[in-house]
Amino acid sequence: MEYFRNVGPKSATLLRAAGIDSLEKLREIGAVAAYRRVKFVEPRAVSLNMLWALQGALTDRDWRDIPPAEKDRLRADAEPGGQLP
Secondary structure (H helix, E strand, O other): OOOEOOEOHHHHHHHHHOOOOOHHHHHHHHHHHHHHHHHHHOOOOOOHHHHHHHHHHHHOOOHHHOOHHHHHHHHHHHOOOOOOO
């Protein structure tokens, strides 16, 4: 798997375990669905920082530059019963 912005070796391993092996696959399913998959496969190994990192990878931003309102929307969508992308 290639590494991409905000995703290092540990995150890449978690993504692979969830069936996400490329940036193209991440683009296809989106940050929220990818986060949910990883959280399902490895619930104790992932935090919301993974969600921010995935969104940053998709939008070519550092995860720390994602605005609070966008983080709130992503968090709400990622919660059980949240909106599917």
